[in-house]
Amino acid sequence: MQPPQHVFDPFAGVSTTLLVARECGLDATGIEVMPMGEIIWRAKSQLERYDVPELRAIREWIYSTTPGESQRRFPHLPITQYAFDREQEAQLMWYDERFQQMDIGDNFKALLKFILLSIREDISYTSKDGQFLRWDSRSGKVRQRNAKRIANGKMPYKPFHKRTILPVQRAILQALDHIILDVSFPASSTGVNGKQELIVGSVLDAPAARAGLGRCRDYVSALLQSVRLYQNLCLGVGFPRCRPTSHAQPQTKSVELYRGEQI
Numbered sequence: 001m002q003p004p005q006h007v008f009d010p011f012a013g014v015s016t017t018l019l020v021a022r023e024c025g026l027d028a029t030g031i032e033v034m035p036m037g038e039i040i041w042r043a044k045s046q047l048e049r050y051d052v053p054e055l056r057a058i059r060e061w062i063y064s065t066t067p068g069e070s071q072r073r074f075p076h077l078p079i080t081q082y083a084f085d086r087e088q089e090a091q092l093m094w095y096d097e098r099f100q101q102m103d104i105g106d107n108f109k110a111l112l113k114f115i116l117l118s119i120r121e122d123i124s125y126t127s128k129d130g131q132f133l134r135w136d137s138r139s140g141k142v143r144q145r146n147a148k149r150i151a152n153g154k155m156p157y158k159p160f161h162k163r164t165i166l167p168v169q170r171a172i173l174q175a176l177d178h179i180i181l182d183v184s185f186p187a188s189s190t191g192v193n194g195k196q197e198l199i200v201g202s203v204l205d206a207p208a209a210r211a212g213l214g215r216c217r218d219y220v221s222a223l224l225q226s227v228r229l230y231q232n233l234c235l236g237v238g239f240p241r242c243r244p245t246s247h248a249q250p251q252t253k254s255v256e257l258y259r260g261e262q263i
């Protein structure tokens with residue numbers, strides 16, 4: 001691809017596509033449904049704006065300050081309940097508060113938020129195993145389940161002990177050290193950075209799709225052409241099994257949405 005072509009990633013995730021596009025000097029638009037995608041994108045897309053001495057000063061503060069504990073509750077999802085030791089969780093929230101109060105630029109605050117997000121597994125009782133999470137036997141979740149099993153006359157779960165659970169302060173320092181190293185030796189790039197935009201929302205919802213696709217007219221016409229081609233093929237003689245029945249209508253909702261916008 002060559003500028004002025006525009007990269008569109010409707011499932012932007014952790015923004016790898018957007019960031020590579022930028023490195024290549026291409027403008028890019030992404031849509032991501034997970035709000036944390038935006039935190040990650042904000043932190044990564046400002047890489048060249050991090051000043052190494054300022055990062056070192058932040059590191060020094062973290063290193064020399066004993067962490068406190070916040071009274072604020074961690075915003076748990078059902079899957080994260082009991083993922084952290086109580087003290088670790090209170091410290092994580094404490095750092096979150098302190099970082100946002102620090103007298104530093106918004107790009108540094110975004111970076112520190114990103115770090116707090118990225119260390120969650122390191123400081124938790126969980127361990128990613130493929131698509132699954134393994135839970136350390138010391139976690140409240142496993143202990144409660146085991147108690148129930150024993151009360152019902154069953155054997156407890158096979159014990160699992162995560163090898164290392166990092167203290168929050170150490171995990172933050174470790175992540176920050178990696179970043180300082182990365183920022184100190186930036187990867188080579190074209191030197192011409194493309195413009196970037198990340199829309200937080202579902203690509204299936206009208207506002208996000210409209211905003212994203214509106215910037216990528218060529219992409220939309222290509223998409224529409226392929227959808228039309230696909231529909232013609234499915235409705236045609238060659239693919240009788242794909243022919244819609246009264247209960248299986250073709251999925252044209254999104255196509256209608258874009259057509260409605262007259263792109």
Ligand SMILES: C[S@@+](CC[C@H](N)C(=O)[O-])C[C@H]1O[C@@H](n2cnc3c(N)ncnc32)[C@H](O)[C@@H]1O
Binds near residue numbers: 032204
């Ligand atoms: C495999 S990741 C994409 C990786 C990304 N393309 C990159 O370059 O790093 C897929 C992403 O699609 C997001 N996603 C799933 N359904 C979505 C939707 N309806 N609208 C927007 N994003 C969605 C998921 O949250 C996930 O982060």
